[in-house]
Each structure stands twice: as C-alpha cells, then as structure tokens.
Amino acid sequence: MKKDIHPTYVNSKIVCVCGNVIETRATQAEIHVEICSSCHPFYTGKQKLVDTAGRVERFRQKYERARKAQEKAKPESAAKPSS
Numbered sequence: 001m002k003k004d005i006h007p008t009y010v011n012s013k014i015v016c017v018c019g020n021v022i023e024t025r026a027t028q029a030e031i032h033v034e035i036c037s038s039c040h041p042f043y044t045g046k047q048k049l050v051d052t053a054g055r056v057e058r059f060r061q062k063y064e065r066a067r068k069a070q071e072k073a074k075p076e077s078a079a080k081p082s083s
C-alpha cells in the first residue's frame with residue numbers, strides 16, 4: 001500500500017436507534033443509523049410504519065374529518081330524489 005493516501009481503518013460500531021449494534025471496520029469509529037437489518041420491515045416481515053414527524057397521525061386526523069363530513073352529507077344526499 002502507498003503511504004499517506006489511505007484513511008485509517010478502525011474497528012467501528014454501527015449503532016441503530018432500535019438498539020442494535022453491529023461491529024465492523026470502517027474509517028469512522030462510530031456510525032449512527034435510524035434503521036438497520038434487524039428492525040427494517042423488509043427483514044422483520046412485519047408491517048411497521050416508519051413515521052417521521054407524525055405524518056401518519058396527521059393523515060389519520062384528516063381522514064377522520066373527511067369521513068365525518070361524508071356522514072353528515074349522507075342523509076342530505078339520500079333525501080334528494082334520484083331520477
């Protein structure tokens with residue numbers, strides 16, 4: 001190997017937010033990730049929503065409002081004579 005052109009290659013820990021730690025070697029001693037092979041739905045086979053910033057919750061609220069509005073509108077539309 002040529003001198004002074006290679007980055008230092010150290011023992012590294014990849015730490016996931018789920019608590020999983022993978023030990024490997026890299027140029028950084030510690031790497032933090034949000035998702036890994038032990039918690040990603042693809043590998044677990046479980047349906048899990050990766051919810052960032054409560055977007056799923058916001059969608060649910062929006063959906064609920066739309067559903068209620070539809071229920072309100074229903075008796076009105078039923079009362080209308082359908083040809």
Ligand SMILES: [Zn+2]
Nearest residue numbers: 016018036039
């Ligand atoms: Zn993980």
